[in-house]
Amino acid sequence: MTYPEQFQGFAISDPKDWATPKLTSFQPKNFGPRDVDIEVECCGICASELFALKNDWTHDPLACLSSKYGPKTQVVGHEVVGKVVAVGSDVSLCKVGDRVGLGAQASACMQCGRCQSGNEQYCAQSIGTYCDPYPDGYVSQGGYASHVRAHEQFCFPIPPEIPSELVAPLQCGGLTVFSPIKRNIQGKKNPRVAIIGIGGLGHMAIMISKALGAEVSAVSRGYSKRDDALKMGADHFIATSEPNWNAGLDDTFDLILNCASSTSSLDLNALLPCLKVNCNFVSVGLPHIDEDFKVKPFSFFHNGCNIGSSKLGSREEAIELMELAVKHNFRPWVETIKVCEAGVSEGLTRLDKGDVRYRFTLTGFHDFFGTGKQ
Amino acid sequence: MTYPEQFQGFAISDPKDWATPKLTSFQPKNFGPRDVDIEVECCGICASELFALKNDWTHDPLACLSSKYGPKTQVVGHEVVGKVVAVGSDVSLCKVGDRVGLGAQASACMQCGRCQSGNEQYCAQSIGTYCDPYPDGYVSQGGYASHVRAHEQFCFPIPPEIPSELVAPLQCGGLTVFSPIKRNIQGKKNPRVAIIGIGGLGHMAIMISKALGAEVSAVSRGYSKRDDALKMGADHFIATSEPNWNAGLDDTFDLILNCASSTSSLDLNALLPCLKVNCNFVSVGLPHIDEDFKVKPFSFFHNGCNIGSSKLGSREEAIELMELAVKHNFRPWVETIKVCEAGVSEGLTRLDKGDVRYRFTLTGFHDFFGTGKQ
Numbered sequence A, B: 001m002t003y004p005e006q007f008q009g010f011a012i013s014d015p016k017d018w019a020t021p022k023l024t025s026f027q028p029k030n031f032g033p034r035d036v037d038i039e040v041e042c043c044g045i046c047a048s049e050l051f052a053l054k055n056d057w058t059h060d061p062l063a064c065l066s067s068k069y070g071p072k073t074q075v076v077g078h079e080v081v082g083k084v085v086a087v088g089s090d091v092s093l094c095k096v097g098d099r100v101g102l103g104a105q106a107s108a109c110m111q112c113g114r115c116q117s118g119n120e121q122y123c124a125q126s127i128g129t130y131c132d133p134y135p136d137g138y139v140s141q142g143g144y145a146s147h148v149r150a151h152e153q154f155c156f157p158i159p160p161e162i163p164s165e166l167v168a169p170l171q172c173g174g175l176t177v178f179s180p181i182k183r184n185i186q187g188k189k190n191p192r193v194a195i196i197g198i199g200g201l202g203h204m205a206i207m208i209s210k211a212l213g214a215e216v217s218a219v220s221r222g223y224s225k226r227d228d229a230l231k232m233g234a235d236h237f238i239a240t241s242e243p244n245w246n247a248g249l250d251d252t253f254d255l256i257l258n259c260a261s262s263t264s265s266l267d268l269n270a271l272l273p274c275l276k277v278n279c280n281f282v283s284v285g286l287p288h289i290d291e292d293f294k295v296k297p298f299s300f301f302h303n304g305c306n307i308g309s310s311k312l313g314s315r316e317e318a319i320e321l322m323e324l325a326v327k328h329n330f331r332p333w334v335e336t337i338k339v340c341e342a343g344v345s346e347g348l349t350r351l352d353k354g355d356v357r358y359r360f361t362l363t364g365f366h367d368f369f370g371t372g373k374q
Helices: A047-054 A164-185 A200-211 A226-232 A268-274 A297-301 A315-328 A341-353 A365-369 B047-054 B164-185 B200-211 B226-232 B268-274 B297-301 B315-328 B341-353 B365-369
Strands: A007-012 A022-026 A035-045 A080-087 A099-102 A105-107 A147-151 A155-157 A192-196 A215-220 A236-239 A253-258 A275-283 A293-295 A306-309 A334-338 A359-363 B007-012 B022-026 B035-045 B080-087 B099-102 B105-107 B147-151 B155-157 B192-196 B215-220 B236-239 B253-258 B275-283 B293-295 B306-309 B334-338 B359-363
Touching: A007 A147, A035 A099, A035 A164, A035 A334, A035 A341, A035 A365, A047 A341, A080 A147, A080 A164, A099 A164, A155 A315, A164 A200, A164 A253, A164 A275, A164 A315, A164 A334, A164 A359, A192 A200, A200 A215, A200 A226, A200 A315, A200 A359, A215 A226, A226 A236, A253 A268, A268 A275, A268 A293, A268 A297, A275 B306, A293 A297, A297 B306, A306 B275, A306 B297, A334 A341, A341 A359, B007 B147, B035 B099, B035 B164, B035 B334, B035 B341, B035 B365, B047 B341, B080 B147, B080 B164, B099 B164, B155 B315, B164 B200, B164 B253, B164 B275, B164 B315, B164 B334, B164 B359, B192 B200, B200 B215, B200 B226, B200 B315, B200 B359, B215 B226, B226 B236, B253 B268, B268 B275, B268 B293, B268 B297, B293 B297, B334 B341, B341 B359
Parallel strands: A105 A147, A192 A215, A192 A253, A215 A236, A253 A275, A275 A306, A334 A359, B105 B147, B192 B215, B192 B253, B215 B236, B253 B275, B275 B306, B334 B359
Antiparallel strands: A007 A022, A035 A080, A035 A147, A035 A359, A080 A099, A099 A155, A293 B293, A306 B306, B007 B022, B035 B080, B035 B147, B035 B359, B080 B099, B099 B155
16 A cells, blocks of 8 residues: 555664664554645654653653554654645645645644643643554654654744755754743843753754844853854853853843753752843753752742743744744754665664764655655 | 840840740841831741741851851841831931831842842842841841841831731731732733642732732642631632542643742642643742752643742832732731740740741730830
8 A cells, every 4th residue: 555545654663673763654543634644855853752762751661552553663753844745624724735844743632722822732632743642542653754644733834945954953843942932031131041952952042042132152061062052153152061160140041941851960059040030941851751850949049030841832933933044044953864774773873872963854755755756 | 235236136046946035135237328227016927937046948057156246146037017216327218207017138239130120139149137147247137126227128118007917927928929929920811829838928828819810729738727718818729638639720820839838748740730831830938958849850841831939029019019908908817926035935836836827926025125115
């Protein structure tokens, strides 16, 4: 069987094989009236993929193993760019032939208060683009694939100015940092933002903060990423390996955005005093499920600050982000890898080692899957 | 010597004597041009006093033991109401004869960005009303005393409608909850607030939240304070001893205000999902210095919420709070105790056991100290 009955993708069925997904054919979820089929052109590699494939965000077995229909294997990938090749009967937000992006969310109820107030990413019935069971028992399958199927709300129109391989990382990583940056600095005069962790998310966060008008401090352990951070637009660079790195930083930032995926290495008791009154430390990197934040209540007391998290962004924010990238002419720093079993393996393995500056996009999907001919 | 050279108050010099402060005479701090002397009429008893007297908020010895001048003993008390009996040469905010309130802050630089933007409580040079060293080496002495000396900024005018013993608890406890409630719900439609811990702070928080237009849920372990909480104005009562206390509470609150002084008994991972998107859990109870918040990053993720703290309130907020109490006719629930060594001891001991509903005010200062005759 071929599309639309079967998709092809790179899948695992055991977390120990996280670095070597194999080409497989699989049944897509049942096609709903607001569903869209995207013929994938390229797909970013996000650190989330490592956690998902290694199954580090849960103590349960891989969700796909208990799917009610569809594959018992798992395809990941949620920075998809591709062409709409089919739309359900009720789809109004895109049409066949459109170039669209799909991030880490593939569905939501679209009826609750959150969905109706620009917070559909926080819908209690939100379905992630992969590893997440739909109400009908299908477990979602991601974008390291020939095609991906998702609710139209999460298929974002892409401005023609940005090439697919560069806009792919904005769909998840870019959006994930854009939402909290915008929400935390909007309405503030001359906001100052600190970005911790100059990796996939962090490098986009620097560029986005600058485009939103902030003065940006890039925060890293050592100096190896200093020059890059300044090229990305950071106004200041802070190396926390210096003994007195936080001297003079009291009462400085309107937002500290933690883009590092581990929380246990952060000295929150030293970071929090750097915030202005009532401002937030927001963590967008999600660590292993057993990691905790540990922080003294007194560390919040002297500036009335908060720590918290943020999840993805809304459709409206995704569109706004891409318009911002066009207007301010910033692009993620991307290394492309041709998609194939070896290419997927190379991307995952190098990302796991931190050997990427600063984002991989898998490309060449049309050649590999024989698509792109419609 | 007598006032203004010497004040009298109830002091300890060793934390083991926390429950039995003794009457003592002591030298006040040097009188500055913006200082005000208040002849104390009454003083609330705040749980902070227990932490300060037991020295539970630091690993250092009592600050007064290393004071450069003034007493080596410590008088606490920071919900003071009294009459202005002397003002420095540059004082413009009050005059001799005024009835004023003094809370937990006695000084600030009044020149930094925080001081000049209604956030003087977060000034890096803030001096607490007791136990806190001034730049000249004097360690501040509180209001269980005949007189107290403080910077005019922190001597708040009191509306004539509220009796002194009832307005006293608003100076620290009331202000401490008013500031985060107001800052977190302002501009929101039909805000919903949860108040955890129905004690000294919590009972004022219920009344203040109602007066600010919120729908209020009082949260306690058991049911013993249910009837009182409803009388204070709570719309709902939640007993966390019930196994499924949080059923149906997802996505409910614009603010959860923790007024309990211990954080370790709170199940943050169960409480945080009750917040609406991007809303805050704010803790105003400060625990023992060795207690930590421990919480999973994932607990913030599903609603993008935050946890944090808040410190006191500004002069502007203190005045607004008292106007609100007049307008909405709410008053703290106060049990008065006549001031004397036995009275101070009784108040502290009963508060330590939780045997107070809901706030003590020490009264009769004029009779005891022979003041009130000017």
